[in-house]
Amino acid sequence: MIILKSSKEIMLMKAAGLITARALEAAGKAVRPGVTTWELDKIAHDEIIRLGAIPSCLGYDGFPNSTCISVNNKVIHGIPSRTERLKEGDIVSIDLCACIGGFHGDSARTFPCGEISDDAKRLLADTEAALWEGISKATAGNKIGDIGSAVQQYVETRGYSVVREFTGHGVGASMHEEPSVPNYGRPGRGARLSPGMVIAIEPMVNMGTHEIEILEDEWTVVTADGKLSAHFEHTVAITENGPVILTALE
Numbered sequence: 001m002i003i004l005k006s007s008k009e010i011m012l013m014k015a016a017g018l019i020t021a022r023a024l025e026a027a028g029k030a031v032r033p034g035v036t037t038w039e040l041d042k043i044a045h046d047e048i049i050r051l052g053a054i055p056s057c058l059g060y061d062g063f064p065n066s067t068c069i070s071v072n073n074k075v076i077h078g079i080p081s082r083t084e085r086l087k088e089g090d091i092v093s094i095d096l097c098a099c100i101g102g103f104h105g106d107s108a109r110t111f112p113c114g115e116i117s118d119d120a121k122r123l124l125a126d127t128e129a130a131l132w133e134g135i136s137k138a139t140a141g142n143k144i145g146d147i148g149s150a151v152q153q154y155v156e157t158r159g160y161s162v163v164r165e166f167t168g169h170g171v172g173a174s175m176h177e178e179p180s181v182p183n184y185g186r187p188g189r190g191a192r193l194s195p196g197m198v199i200a201i202e203p204m205v206n207m208g209t210h211e212i213e214i215l216e217d218e219w220t221v222v223t224a225d226g227k228l229s230a231h232f233e234h235t236v237a238i239t240e241n242g243p244v245i246l247t248a249l250e
Contacts, residue, residue, distance in 0.1 A: 028109060041067045056096075077220055091110050091112060104172070138199065140193055160207060163205075167183065168200045197237070207227040209223065
């Protein structure tokens with residue numbers, strides 16, 4: 001069941017989204033060679049707590065940390081580690097969610113670690129642009145398939161692939177709600193977007209095949225061919241006046 005939010009609830013979600021954005025920004029600023037993914041997780045965790053919220057990921061289905069940090073060929077759900085130390089040229093996806101006032105905000109970005117390759121720069125730029133393509137279709141009266149189609153077309157025309165097994169999702173009093181928001185699809189298909197819907201749009205874009213594998217920790221998702229993957233995400237409210245990004249810093 002898709003749960004529509006009132007204007008008051010969307011304002012509460014904006015507060016959660018702003019905390020999410022600030023924590024993500026704090027962790028992203030600390031990305032540099034020599035830093036461990038555990039240290040990045042602690043920075044984000046401490047910022048969420050300092051701002052009066054709760055890290056939604058911590059303990060979710062047994063997940064051990066407050067953020068998912070995925071380096072290079074890790075797509076999503078990477079577990080922060082005291083021994084995983086960043087190197088020059090890495091790309092680092094940080095995905096986190098904060099809860100305050102009973103509502104969640106969910107966002108992700110992929111950051112460069114030092115100087116990265118031109119191919120990696122293009123992957124990051126194109127994945128972020130694909131997110132904005134999806135957001136542009138998040139208008140009342142459109143369908144979920146319009147979002148997925150926009151993302152897929154943008155990505156695939158640039159020679160990349162989109163992950164199929166994991167998708168965006170509704171957000172609200174639960175971190176994951178209906179509907180699913182795939183990064184692929186056909187225009188005019190799927191649930192109709194209505195004012196009050198709040199969804200996370202999150203392209204996961206691979207430089208090679210769309211196929212993925214899950215590691216033995218039962219969390220970490222990696223590309224099947226070992227090539228790079230990037231991830232960008234915003235929580236977006238559907239309103240009568242167009243999409244409103246709830247996880248923006250501004």
